[in-house]
Amino acid sequence: MAQVHSHSEVLLLNKFSFCNFPSKLLQRKRSCSFTRNDAVLPDHRRVQSSSPVALKVAVADDVKKSSNDTEDHIWDGIESDVLPHIQTLRRFPKVELAGKVALVRFDSTILLNQELDPRSRSVFNALFTIKYLLEFGAKVILASDWSNKINSNVLSAEYVADVFSSALKYQVVTAKSLSYKISLDVGAFKKTDILLLENLSEFKEEVANCSKFAQLLSSGVDIFVNDSFSLSHKILASTVGVAPFCYACVAGFHFEESLFQLRKMAKLDEKPYAAIIGGGNLCNKAAALHFLASRCDGLIFVGLMSFQIMHALGLPVPPELVEKGANDAAxxxxxxxxxxxxxxLYPKDFWCTKIHHPNQVEIFPSHGIPDGWEPVDIGPRSVEEITSTITKCKKVIWVGPVKFRFSSQYSYGASKLTGMLCKVSQGTCNITVIGSMACKAIAKVSSSIFGLNMVESGSAVWEFLKGRMLPGVSALDRAFPFDIDWSAAYHDPAQPLVVDIGSGNGLFLLGMARKRKDLNFLGLEVNGKLVTHCRDSLQLSGITNGYKLDDTVLT
Incomplete structure (x- = not known):
């Protein structure tokens, strides 16, 4: 890769002159680009121990190699503004972590479950984000919101700190600065490497994205690491507001993995492609369903939305199951x-219970549910039809629950669907499971979930499918989405590189490239017509130390 001038000064090219500026004048508070320095997304199957020694070996092994499996690609038909390429902890220079204070916004729905499933890629990646920072010398401040009580456990900050201390094998100490509206004393790191802030759900400023509260959260912080993808569709002080106060804002390993799954889900690289759609509220999800219809070869409805489809097709549906105002959208x-x-596809039969006698269970065709009976699950004929369709697919996503009522005790459809997806995932079919209920159904039935891609946050995914920008993603630093083949771009890629930002028609760039053949020149320009003109001039001139990029490859 071409290198920036290695002396104490940095060469900066502008429209008027070719000047030498001291490097300290080029420093800025926010960093938007970092040198490529990959750390491999960890394989959670390899590390069985969470001890510091085992972690050190795992991290050292992981960061030595680069990974092509998690490379981000632009996909056909999706605007980069909806899901822009962002900086990640994996690509952040490791040497920049030493001695820095990192604020990690973790996902409490993953790390504060009653049982941390060691098979879960999300759990492993979320913990790995914290361990990775510690291993490379950073001090960590943990922040999140959580329910005050799960079962009989009262989740005080002290209780959560104990949970993390046990999971990370590092001492986690609570910090009470938020309640007193004072900046965090970084001197607290003399006793520990990890501080836990108070429960953010107790502060109304968090939901209001209060700037002063965000500044308080980020006091003393150098790097913000967002690892709470499930909240990326919300605007919160701890996910969006803190970004302007930190010099670098990057995605953690769990966040990056979730984005990778979204990109992979939207690509048209594997056909046939089917979407299994559960849950309800068709009106609110109409835009997302249209998007799925534009990408997939088949839509398979297995939840409450199936009744809206049946109703729009003119089939008889119990009135209480028809969503008001959804007929036009369907x-x-x-x-x-x-x-x-x-x-x-919609269910052809249902398991039904008698309304006043829930122990009475019968199977009825979808068009013939008697009065006084209520559907609680899809029937065997429906499962058979779905299985026949899925086994022919190369790519499948399952989003939303199968159950028609959350209180229903029946799980025939979910268990059969889970078993079938696990079976086809052993072959060439790419399976992505979205939403907490669908992921729990998979984990409950399957003893091995390694062959499945799982994204617990259904709400954030639905917002993405609607074509809406995710604020939590947009708040992070942008990244260059492609690697430049420097050997192909320049005759001698080892020469110092000069970058001209806003190079226009490139006349100045071309002139300097002719005069200084000992330097390589890179022009950045958003106007595509000017870029085309400059590239044509480059080809005609035969210059081998000039290269130009436009906004079609920049985010």
């Missing part, structure tokens, strides 16, 4: 699918 979706020759 009809539009059906017509859109027909125009694109997309298959729509």
């Amino acid at each position: 009809s539009d979706l059906i017509q859109f699918a027909r125009d694109k020759h997309i298959t729509i």
